[in-house]
């Protein structure tokens with residue numbers, strides 16, 4: 001593409017790629033000097049030019065400029081990069097119906113429900129924590145919301161592959177760093193707002209401000225904001241939303257409301273109240289929080305044009321999302337559930353669900369840790385919650401990074417007052433111990449890592465079998 005298409009007054013020189021990382025620059029690229037948390041991209045201009053960058057986009061005074069290279073000065077490099085990415089990849093998000101989902105918990109769940117149901121009508125892509133899925137492609141990038149360059153390129157690939165819609169998880173980091181600034185969403189969905197990510201945002205208000213950008217800045221004027229009316233921040237979001245607001249909830253008189261909820265350990269049933277009419281809904285999703293996730297998805301789909309008589313039958317048999325309340329059944333007489341819960345709210349939801357399905361004499365046995373170098377304050381809270389609901393707690397490593405997992409466990413223990421607990425560092429062994437301790441009707445909850453095939457340790461990302469595979473192996477071994 002000609003540089004002049006990206007920047008007014010720039011020469012017509014051809015550029016062949018965009019990059020914000022000098023280590024990955026290819027000849028012909030435009031290099032964007034992003035200010036980061038550790039480094040400043042301006043310090044790597046030489047490196048980028050040595051690798052063949054054609055153009056440098058910068059915002060600070062530069063000591064020198066290399067002859068032959070093109071320099072474009074802008075006020076905000078990040079904003080410029082987001083716009084360029086959108087133009088370079090030919091505005092891909094304008095060619096699909098875009099669903100953006102944000103909130104502390106439930107983003108992957110809602111996005112995957114939307115995708116599964118949308119897919120029955122037309123090809124739909126998904127980008128989020130679980131990966132990137134479209135057509136027969138499955139990619140596993142590191143971030144929930146990829147950086148703007150990768151994101152726009154991927155959206156373009158989706159368009160090329162024939163996708164008509166995309167469900168995109170929008171993290172608070174992604175919003176704070178403007179990763180989705182080149183996208184205007186048709187539907188912006190809010191799941192809930194509870195404690196998380198204070199290591200990055202500093203305060204809950206900053207965290208909320210980041211989340212609210214999706215509804216304030218990124219939704220189309222003729223789009224729709226789908227908001228959880230039972231969440232304490234509903235009114236705030238309703239006030240600042242820049243598009244039509246549609247609500248969902250269980251406890252409030254929402255536009256989409258679930259009443260008469262009945263749940264077993266394998267299915268749920270409720271009546272959907274919408275515009276004064278009752279619609280019976282049967283679903284294979286379980287746990288109360290999933291009723292919220294389903295309502296959010298139903299509202300988003302219906303408000304963007306899909307009729308309810310198409311949506312509701314599809315709720316009956318939704319695909320299992322890997323590691324999200326995944327029940328591992330290998331013929332044992334107790335429950336084993338693998339779940340990605342890693343926030344206080346998520347943990348409590350899982351403990352409550354575990355408690356609700358134990359038989360009269362069943363115990364709740366929980367296996368979990370807490371990630372290193374992330375939100376230290378939640379560790380004790382995890383301990384307090386587990387203490388309230390569980391009968392046996394097995395603490396283990398999560399993603400310790402360069403922290404000592406035993407030390408993390410002792411911080412969790414500060415919240416445990418009475419419940420029997422032990423520490424087994426090796427995650428597989430901890431799972432094995434929990435499964436070996438379980439008796440009929442007990443519930444073993446394995447929380448925090450789900451199907452992730454890695455553990456971040458001091459040495460970096462080490463391969464790991466995944467909690468769901470580990471659990472199945474341990475149950476099989478028990479039967480021998």
Ligand SMILES: CC(=O)N[C@H]1[C@@H](OP(=O)(O)OP(=O)(O)OC[C@H]2O[C@@H](n3ccc(=O)[nH]c3=O)[C@H](O)[C@@H]2O)O[C@H](CO)[C@@H](O)[C@@H]1O[C@H](C)C(=O)N[C@@H](C)C(=O)N[C@H](CCC(=O)O)C(=O)O
Nearest residue numbers: 020021022034036037038039040041044143144145171173
């Ligand atoms: C905390 C955070 O979000 N960090 C992001 C941030 O990194 P940073 O500010 O530390 O960057 P930096 O290392 O200081 O470098 C500054 C700039 O210099 C460049 N550089 C640096 C070195 C060099 O030799 N050459 C060079 O060009 C870098 O490419 C960068 O552009 O900017 C980088 C470029 O956009 C991101 O890759 C990086 O995400 C890191 C990998 C990350 O782990 N982010 C996580 C926390 C995250 O975003 N998570 C959310 C939420 C997940 C959830 O909900 O649980 C997500 O969406 O995944």
Ligand SMILES: Nc1ncnc2c1ncn2[C@@H]1O[C@H](COP(=O)(O)OP(=O)(O)OP(=O)(O)O)[C@@H](O)[C@H]1O
Nearest residue numbers: 104105106107108109129289324339340341346349
């Ligand atoms: N609506 C909800 N309310 C509270 N907790 C939920 C909700 N939905 C899911 N959870 C819990 O959060 C966990 C993660 O769910 P999900 O992956 O859908 O959330 P997420 O917001 O995408 O999180 P992440 O971006 O960190 O993956 C689930 O395994 C479950 O324990």
